[in-house]
Amino acid sequence: MSRTAVWYWAARAAIGWLIILAAQVVWLVTDGDGTGLPVAGHVAVLVVTAVVAVAHVTVMPQWRYRVHRWEATSAAVFTQSGWFKQEWRIAPISRIQTVDSERGPLEQLFRLADVTVTTASAAGPIKIGGLDRDTAQRLVAELTATAQATAGDAT
Amino acid sequence: MIDVVEATLTWRRLSPRMLVIHPVQEVVRAAPALLGLLIAGSSSGGKGHLWSLAGVGLMVVLGMLRWFTTTYRVTPEHVQVRRGLVTRKVVTVPRDRVRTVDVTSHVLHRVLGLARVEVGTGTSDRRNEGRLKLDALSAAEAARLRVELLHRSPSAAPAAPAAASAAPAVPYGAPAAEAELARMRPEWVRFGPFTMSGLVTVGVVAGFVSRLVSEGNVDLGRVGPVQETWRWFREMSLPLEIATVVLVLVVFVSVASTLGYVLAFGHFRLTRHPEGTLHVTRGLLTRRATTIEERRLRGVEVTEPLLLRAVRGARLSAVTTGLRAAQGAQRGGSLLLPPAPRAEAVSVARLVLPRVPGAPSASEASPVTARLTPHGPAALRRRFTRAYGVHALVLAALLALWWWAGLPSWTWLTVAALLPLTALLAADRYRSLGHALTSGYLVTRWGSFSRRRAALECxxxxxxxxxxxxxxxxxxxxxxxxxxxxxxxxxQVRDVELVEALRLATAATPGLLDPFLVEARPVSSVG
Known part of the structure; x- marks a missing residue:
């Protein structure tokens, strides 16, 4: 993964948490007379959310960066992901059906890209997230070239 | 040459006899509503019945329109179906992508000599959009189409369109050429009651009755026989009541399951054609014929549900590209053998499975009988912790409900009494776990209520x-x-030791994992 991905993951998590916090603030304002929940309760919920959010935004990207790995050789693509449930996925390049690369709006800002490699099996898509754009382009070009060179319909 | 052939190939229509079938089908589907209409009569007033009648009429008209808008043709290279009234759509399938052809004829179809043809391609997505379905052709036409699509395709390479266009010269489905691998035997009916397919029937009957009641405004409480039965039932003591309900259910489900077994699998035949296809025909009323290309066969799956296992039965299904995995006993075209003696399933699997080149010949144990490696004490402990974990959660929830919400105490007492059964289940689940790598097949087995053993070609x-x-x-x-x-x-090979998992994967696909083993994990001793 690109080191920039840490910032991208942090930004994405932060945006998610900001939406939740904003919703809570709106609730606090509209519920000003305290019929639903006393104001102290509102504040307590807000503080708890903020603490969880800060912890998530700072710890998660580092952790994810550490547990996510990928590798592509001339024969196969390999990924490792997950922290509670660790998963390794391997697909031989000769069995690759499609190679997609995808850039969301936020990823474009950080100059990152996702690459998804699918085989003929519905159980085996391999997703590599948070690659920097040049690496992603090179990977896609390489995989496509090798996959094209193999004969057969890869089932 | 191709252009000339394609130009002269006109679009063909479905059988005009479908114009008769559609109205009848719709009326049958609307039977509960119509029956309700008859029982309730027009005296109860209201326009609801009229609306349901109008709905049935509309469906009939739409169904008939479908006949006018659907056409198909088979060119040397493609199968094409045009359909749709508002949105015209042409589905085109290259002929060398045709994996399976499924020919079904329901009772009505059979009376009129029709059959529905469904062409399966390699796509494994859940959506049905790409599927080619022709509902329906005349039986002869359907049989010809099946032969045309499957038995010519392996030899008719894209480079030889002339050979493909010469297809009509080949005698269609000469029966002498096929070899029979298995056939339904009357004594297999004894497995019928153990398939539990009758549970579905119970659901269907219940649904039918409830629709009849709601649409026909029938008050069940006022029907004489029902009242009588209910009164007789109320007079019994509680244990007797439970015993009666269980007995009635068991008898009903057994009878329904046996009936379902006979209807679904009567006339079952599995044959092999020299062109390299397996052919399954079955069904007493609804005839179903499935053709599987042998070169698409990747393995087999032996399923032994708990009840069937108790009477040494098993069923066999094909693991093949282009057919989705079978759901339930009757659905899915991948069935190779209905619930039958286990020994029969084993011998059919042996006949069907393609021999892997380079692997030792038949002297080695077949993938369906080979001894499996157990998964060790850690997997056993995990079976017990998981089974008891779930059990403890349920027990705790019931205890909490009993303490705070006043749930009757017999609920948690029953659950507590079931603790030994959980141990049996966990032990059996462990006993089922196993894997092996034999004669070029990866074999894995799992499950207790429904024990499955899958053999997959490496x-x-x-x-x-x-x-x-x-x-x-x-x-x-x-x-x-x-x-x-x-x-x-x-x-899946579940809960296997990591070292063993890596060993298995390396042995099944030599060389694939090697570059990653050292870096991926400090299990360098394996790589």
Missing amino acids: DGVIGWNIERSFFQRRAGLATLTATTAAGKQGY
């Missing part, structure tokens, strides 16, 4: 997933999934 494995949850990592276990384009798309 060549059909197109990738590996290794999953390790937090608890599995502590126990040193992993779940290895062999991904494949066939059947269920992925076959």
